[in-house]
Amino acid sequence: MSIPHSMHDRINEEVYVLGPLLFEEIRRDVFHSATAPLVDHDVLEHKSNKRLLMKEITALVRTSWNPDTTPDALWENAWHKIAYSGTESERVSNEVPDMTARIPLFQDFRNYDGTSHAFNKAEYETFTKYWKRRYFWYLLFKKCKAHAPGLTASATPVSLARYALASQSIRLGQSTKDELAVIVHPSAGKSSAHDPCHNYIPAHAENWAAHFSTWNGVMPRYTGWLDFAKSQTDFMVCASTSAGCGREVLAWMTKGVNTSVTPTTDYTGIAFAANPPKVKKYVELARELQSIGTKQPVLRHFLGAYTFNPKHLTGTAYKQDKLDFWAAHANLHPYVGDITALHLMMDLGLKTIKPDRVMTYLFYRLGWLLTLPPGMSKNEVMKSYAKRDVIDEMLHRGDVLAASLESRPRYQRLSRYGMSTHRLLDIWFVKYGQKPETRFGLTKNLADVPLRLEHTYAKLKQSFTPGENGFSNQWPFTPRP
Structure with missing residues (x-):
């Protein structure tokens, strides 16, 4: 412009x-x-x-x-800024002390290890889509089961979606209705992240019939997709092979335990935002600082x-x-x-x-x-x-x-x-x-x-008169090249 x-x-x-x-x-x-x-x-x-x-x-x-400025001072300043970026200050002010106290990397970038701190952002985001989709269908199954127990015994994702859309008693948000409509009536140019047919992780293809059969029993309430995922028997196998994370980063992201180090690191209940873009910056900056050494x-x-x-x-x-x-x-x-x-x-x-x-x-x-x-x-x-x-x-x-x-x-x-x-x-x-x-x-x-x-x-x-101060080209506008 x-x-x-x-x-x-x-x-x-x-x-x-x-x-x-x-x-x-x-x-x-x-x-x-x-x-x-x-x-x-x-x-x-x-x-x-x-x-x-x-x-x-x-x-x-x-x-x-x-x-x-020392590498240590820069590291502390930089990772704090990454943590605060795009997030409410009050929330991050509560997270930073916990991250500092419990995660070795944030105490010292020299604790970076290329294997344990490996992080592939694209793979991790695919992994979360996989589990968020399963949690989406779990919640929908639970709603439908409460209103029509007989329906869920032999349901498929599409039949479940049809019933939920047609039901007058099941309350759905507009975004959920839109997604289910796309799943029931596929159309060019439209897609849903919760499409049951999408093959997010080929090595862990979903068996919806088996899931529905399992869910037909007692259905606990979970605090979110991660809480749900961690309760599933195949979660850790899937995470260890398909999350794109080294074991330490995986423990951060899942608020779990890393037993591959001594002493074991336990991040249960940690105040840490598992934000893939931020985590990518953390580990890449730590790697860069470690590689510099005392060269300059x-x-x-x-x-x-x-x-x-x-x-x-x-x-x-x-x-x-x-x-x-x-x-x-x-x-x-x-x-x-x-x-x-x-x-x-x-x-x-x-x-x-x-x-x-x-x-x-x-x-x-x-x-x-x-x-x-x-x-x-x-x-x-x-x-x-x-x-x-x-x-x-x-x-x-x-x-x-x-x-x-x-x-x-x-x-x-x-x-x-x-x-x-x-x-x-x-x-x-x-x-x-x-x-x-x-x-x-x-x-x-x-x-x-x-x-x-x-x-x-x-x-x-009210007391300002433009043009009286001779400001022509005092500060020439200089955008980045």
Whole structure:
């Protein structure tokens, strides 16, 4: 999407002039309003929440660029960022301590073993589809059995699907109805992940008649597909041959036990998200770190020849600095992912924000994004945040906003101590639009209040006259090559 430079200049002028004023409003609003108790204003609780907020934020903004970052420090920082990517912060904050305490790899990347930590993402996803399908038919069989016991004795998947669709007493979600309709009436271009005829794992072809015969007895209630799968007699044989996992990774993914190591590792009940893309990044990054050894500074390996410049530049110097940044990002991206690489780079002290869903939605509401059309709903914006052109524009606006904060004496001391204004603005904006989080003392999401942000910004814009500040090409828009 090609946007004239003059349009970027117009938005950049607004961001630079009004950004610091808006930032102060957001910071004040989060500090006073987002920490307020929800019921019966308790002064002591409110003060406690404020202290928690400032303690956590102060620790985060102390991050500064360190070219001598150790492999251990990078590993801890990087796998944390992978864990947090695309997941609610409160949930991951509960998972990370358990992962650290119980899984040797997250304690030290040197515990990586190529055999035990083998992981084939495609094979594992096929394996989960196989078991999720069987669980789907188990649940459907259970519903039909409750309403027509005689039917299930000689049922087939298709006859079961026909009965469930025709029944007035069996409650089905719309997505289930759609899937069953495709199974009963196959049509070109449509398919179902639960198609009983699909041969997901040839070596473990399903025998539906045998399954239905077994299920015709007592049918326990399970918490989900994995709980169900682990109760099946053929699960471990299937998992050990067809899950695409080494024994240690398989134990993570199934919250099971790995008896191939001493001492045995037991992950029963562990707080761990068995997310295939994340697991792939964990093991590949650990393997890469282990392979580097002491050959070179670790950041040189992952960021290439990048040279950090703490100054907020303008004009052609800004453009070249941004191109160098994108080259470093291109080196790191393959190991942790696009946005996660930016999150990690921000925490390493580089000049970038983390353009996640929250930040993108707030920037959009402020009218700072030209890559997204007007009139989009929150869900539409949230679905668009990971688009390449949106990310590039988010980083550009973040650079201008960080430069505007740096121009104010109050924030200049940050760079003198090696700290990042990008990190500062990122954390306050995120806490304005994030769900309540106990660790930060946050009780409410201020972005959920209709038009609150827009009204705040509209008041600031009343004193703003566009075109008075000479911003032509101060920050040339520089997307990744």
